[in-house]
Amino acid sequence: MPPRSLHVAVIGAGAAGLVAASELRREGHSPVVFERAAGVGGTWLYDPAASADLLGAGAVHSSVYASLRTNLSRECFGFSDFPFIADEGVGDGDRRRFPGHQEVLRYLQEFARRFDLYGMVRLRTEVASVRRETSASWRVTSHSTSELAGGGGPVQEVFDAVVVCNGHFVTPRVANIAGIGSWPGKQMHSHSYRVPEAFHGQVVVVVGYATSGFDISRDVAGVAREVHVAAATCVEMQRTARPNLWLHPMIERAEADGSVVFQDGNRVKADAIIHCTGYKYSYPFLDEEVVGISVDDNRVGPLYKHVFPPHLAPHISFIGLPFRFEYEDWVAEQCGKEMMEGWRKAMYLAARKNMVDRPENWRDEWEDAHLLSEAYQDLTKYF
Numbered sequence: 001m002p003p004r005s006l007h008v009a010v011i012g013a014g015a016a017g018l019v020a021a022s023e024l025r026r027e028g029h030s031p032v033v034f035e036r037a038a039g040v041g042g043t044w045l046y047d048p049a050a051s052a053d054l055l056g057a058g059a060v061h062s063s064v065y066a067s068l069r070t071n072l073s074r075e076c077f078g079f080s081d082f083p084f085i086a087d088e089g090v091g092d093g094d095r096r097r098f099p100g101h102q103e104v105l106r107y108l109q110e111f112a113r114r115f116d117l118y119g120m121v122r123l124r125t126e127v128a129s130v131r132r133e134t135s136a137s138w139r140v141t142s143h144s145t146s147e148l149a150g151g152g153g154p155v156q157e158v159f160d161a162v163v164v165c166n167g168h169f170v171t172p173r174v175a176n177i178a179g180i181g182s183w184p185g186k187q188m189h190s191h192s193y194r195v196p197e198a199f200h201g202q203v204v205v206v207v208g209y210a211t212s213g214f215d216i217s218r219d220v221a222g223v224a225r226e227v228h229v230a231a232a233t234c235v236e237m238q239r240t241a242r243p244n245l246w247l248h249p250m251i252e253r254a255e256a257d258g259s260v261v262f263q264d265g266n267r268v269k270a271d272a273i274i275h276c277t278g279y280k281y282s283y284p285f286l287d288e289e290v291v292g293i294s295v296d297d298n299r300v301g302p303l304y305k306h307v308f309p310p311h312l313a314p315h316i317s318f319i320g321l322p323f324r325f326e327y328e329d330w331v332a333e334q335c336g337k338e339m340m341e342g343w344r345k346a347m348y349l350a351a352r353k354n355m356v357d358r359p360e361n362w363r364d365e366w367e368d369a370h371l372l373s374e375a376y377q378d379l380t381k382y383f
């Protein structure tokens with residue numbers, strides 16, 4: 001007997017929600033994608049406005065800053081059946097291997113067009129709550145986020161299943177710094193960082209040196225007097241290739257006279273601290289008691305293989321929680337797809353290494369060109 005076609009609510013029209021909707025329809029289901037923003041693309045929908053609370057998320061979803069370029073090459077980044085190739089026909093396209101955020105948004109919009117997904121997406125519609133209706137159905141309450149909607153009130157609908165794709169890089173996680181309460185400077189989380197101009201001539205401390213800290217410290221160093229990065233991997237103060245950018249161990253404390261003291265005893269008087277310290281996973285529309293899912297230090301559970309709560313499977317699922325090759329290969333295998341291509345993994349690793357070897361220009365000079373022909377040979381079947 002063919003499986004029953006299910007009416008599925010997908011929450012979010014970022015990369016995960018778009019792919020989920022496309023695959024659900026391919027399997028014969030009828031998805032509705034709820035998206036509170038005015039367009040598809042999720043975090044890649046750049047929003048020049050930051051949250052009013054510079055350490056909180058506010059109503060702002062995107063964490064993308066103006067200068068952001070991808071940290072994966074486009075070959076590596078793209079969906080397996082819709083390669084992210086440089087479009088020679090597009091006049092204002094960004095053809096770089098590590099393109100700017102606008103190009104990623106264009107790619108996701110093109111994916112939605114090519115796979116005819118727009119008809120399934122309800123833009124400017126926020127899911128406020130997801131409640132269990134029966135053991136195999138859900139009551140989803142949504143409301144319009146459009147200022148033109150003129151009220152209208154919440155809308156309730158019943159779905160057979162819910163797929164959660166609301167994004168993981170929205171709710172700031174802020175560094176816990178001793179003495180910060182009396183420290184007089186300005187603080188911001190990378191979620192609210194857009195452009196460096198506000199830091200002109202200042203002394204800035206950046207906490208965290210993963211991708212955002214790495215990029216933002218360099219962006220800010222272009223205008224600031226000094227930038228000091230507190231990096232978990234640094235044991236003593238180090239100079240970088242930039243004369244006004246230093247690496248330090250983590251922060252010991254902040255003081256009322258504006259000083260920031262690092263764990264090796266070095267101190268600077270700083271005007272601002274930018275927390276590039278990651279995000280907390282959050283599902284405000286799920287009633288924890290009813291759904292039985294909680295988040296502990298970004299571990300969402302209990303979930304079978306990070307996708308299905310065992311007691312509710314397959315009626316609610318979470319997409320894209322962990323990201324590791326072995327896990328992604330396992331998911332592909334379960335879905336009857338091929339494992340991730342060897343060249344894709346090798347390109348990912350090459351980019352990580354290049355970032356260390358060429359911190360100032362790793363996105364424009366690389367040594368993995370030998371993998372390109374292999375990649376394009378594989379991807380040609382989808383051009």
Ligand SMILES: Cc1cc2nc3c(=O)[nH]c(=O)nc-3n(C[C@H](O)[C@H](O)[C@H](O)COP(=O)(O)OP(=O)(O)OC[C@H]3O[C@@H](n4cnc5c(N)ncnc54)[C@H](O)[C@@H]3O)c2cc1C
Pocket residue numbers: 011012013014015016017034035036037040041042043044061063064065068069070071072077125126127128165166167168169212285320
């Ligand atoms: C600064 C930054 C840089 C990044 N750079 C890279 C990179 O270079 N390479 C890479 O591979 N990945 C990168 N990522 C990871 C990025 O998150 C993924 O590429 C991908 O965009 C995640 O897609 P998603 O659909 O899971 O989430 P999102 O893109 O965040 O989309 C979630 C969507 O859900 C919607 N939503 C949320 N709650 C609700 C609700 N209650 N009702 C309705 N809609 C809702 C949001 O509006 C949003 O559109 C980066 C992330 C950030 C933050």
